[in-house]
Amino acid sequence: MPFEASRHPSSSTDHRIASLDVLRGFAVLGILVMNIQAFSMPEAAYLNPTMWGELTGINLAVWYLSHLLADTKFITIFSMLFGTGVCLFADRVEARGGRTAALHYRRMFWLFGFGLAHGYLLWIGDILVPYALCGCLVFLVRNSQARTLACAGVAVFSVSTLLHLFIGIATLKEVLPPEIITELRSSWWAPSEAPVLAEVEAYRGGWLEQQPLRVEGSLGMHLYAFPLLLLWRCAGMMLVGMALYKWGVLSAARSDRFYRRLAVVGIAGGSVPIIAGTWIDFATGWSWPHSIAFWSQLNYWGGVVMALGYVGAVMLALRRGWLRGLQTRLAAVGRMAFTNYIAQTLVCTTIFYGHGIGLFGSAPRWQQALIVGAVCAAQLWWSPIWLRRFRTGPLEWLWRTLTYGQPPGWTEPLHYRDCETTPYQIISSWRWICNLLNY
Numbered sequence: 001m002p003f004e005a006s007r008h009p010s011s012s013t014d015h016r017i018a019s020l021d022v023l024r025g026f027a028v029l030g031i032l033v034m035n036i037q038a039f040s041m042p043e044a045a046y047l048n049p050t051m052w053g054e055l056t057g058i059n060l061a062v063w064y065l066s067h068l069l070a071d072t073k074f075i076t077i078f079s080m081l082f083g084t085g086v087c088l089f090a091d092r093v094e095a096r097g098g099r100t101a102a103l104h105y106r107r108m109f110w111l112f113g114f115g116l117a118h119g120y121l122l123w124i125g126d127i128l129v130p131y132a133l134c135g136c137l138v139f140l141v142r143n144s145q146a147r148t149l150a151c152a153g154v155a156v157f158s159v160s161t162l163l164h165l166f167i168g169i170a171t172l173k174e175v176l177p178p179e180i181i182t183e184l185r186s187s188w189w190a191p192s193e194a195p196v197l198a199e200v201e202a203y204r205g206g207w208l209e210q211q212p213l214r215v216e217g218s219l220g221m222h223l224y225a226f227p228l229l230l231l232w233r234c235a236g237m238m239l240v241g242m243a244l245y246k247w248g249v250l251s252a253a254r255s256d257r258f259y260r261r262l263a264v265v266g267i268a269g270g271s272v273p274i275i276a277g278t279w280i281d282f283a284t285g286w287s288w289p290h291s292i293a294f295w296s297q298l299n300y301w302g303g304v305v306m307a308l309g310y311v312g313a314v315m316l317a318l319r320r321g322w323l324r325g326l327q328t329r330l331a332a333v334g335r336m337a338f339t340n341y342i343a344q345t346l347v348c349t350t351i352f353y354g355h356g357i358g359l360f361g362s363a364p365r366w367q368q369a370l371i372v373g374a375v376c377a378a379q380l381w382w383s384p385i386w387l388r389r390f391r392t393g394p395l396e397w398l399w400r401t402l403t404y405g406q407p408p409g410w411t412e413p414l415h416y417r418d419c420e421t422t423p424y425q426i427i428s429s430w431r432w433i434c435n436l437l438n439y
Contacts (some may be wrong), residue, residue, distance in 0.1 A: 266309020
């Protein structure tokens with residue numbers, strides 16, 4: 001029987017495309033594989049794994065697998081899906097005769113606000129601010145042909161590579177002033193021992209002690225990482241995602257043969273440059289600026305190819321009906337992707353920062369992997385429970401309320417199935433806790 005996106009794995013009472021929910025759930029869980037490193041270790045260790053912690057034995061294996069299988073892959077899928085979401089939102093608003101541009105930019109405005117709060121109050125690795133800014137830009141070309149969007153996406157994505165190559169060559173040729181080269185190296189790649197230890201001490205302290213470092217890190221993300229990397233990566237992949245949606249790739253509308261080839265070629269073909277880049281890094285001792293300016297581009301581009309392979313594998317699993325129970329749970333995680341993304345921050349900062357358990361800088365990579373597994377299992381467990389009672393996640397509900405200027409429950413039922421509880425009642429009702437514990 002041909003795959004029907006509206007019937008599996010979850011019913012489409014609000015005309016959702018189930019394949020997008022499954023893929024989004026897959027992506028938001030996969031993102032944590034890399035984010036855990038930024039939650040648990042000094043910032044420089046995310047780019048340069050030799051900067052902190054033991055990198056031998058099982059820890060080396062964990063780092064290598066996360067780099068090969070996760071680094072840039074899931075954020076690429078998530079960015080593609082965000083571009084798809086821009087198209088879907090615009091199409092639905094236009095079908096209802098609404099003010100598409102006004103609602104879209106209001107939606108991005110509130111996402112930008114959520115991102116600022118997330119980044120400056122909780123964790124410097126926020127991606128919502130870049131998504132909101134890029135979403136404002138890609139909206140302008142959403143009605144372009146799929147081929148045009150795909151070509152534009154690749155071109156935009158390429159800009160970051162050109163900037164990295166320029167910085168690498170300018171550094172080697174000593175075109176840049178020595179003080180700028182020193183600052184780039186110390187801030188991006190190999191900071192001295194004193195600031196690293198100060199970072200560890202700050203994050204092991206209370207929330208107020210962490211705050212100056214968090215503000216400084218978030219400003220760095222917005223002033224440097226965004227124009228150099230995140231703008232081009234996110235906007236480029238959003239445009240590619242729009243193209244893939246229009247081609248029917250993300251809605252599981254292509255043939256099994258197409259997805260099988262995409263999975264095999266993407267995963268196998270993408271892994272080759274990534275493995276090669278990793279081998280060069282270790283062979284050359286993670287040298288500056290070669291690693292960050294040159295060899296990192298093998299993963300930057302190989303990650304896109306592998307991400308497309310993952311898309312092919314997930315779509316093929318949907319079409320063939322493999323692991324239906326897991327698909328249903330992934331779809332639930334995907335429907336609550338915003339809530340689950342912020343929940344990952346709350347859980348991990350509680351584990352690693354001083355206002356919680358305070359394990360920052362002390363958990364080896366194999367322990368980080370166990371925490372990732374536990375958090376993902378919890379979200380796969382609790383997301384379907386929530387959606388048995390409510391149509392959407394709590395943060396998704398709040399975002400829609402702010403976007404439309406009124407709670408969605410006033411225009412459509414918020415309950416899921418036969419439950420009449422509203423989000424307002426969650427705060428004060430002990431029955432919700434009892435129902436959750438008895439599930």
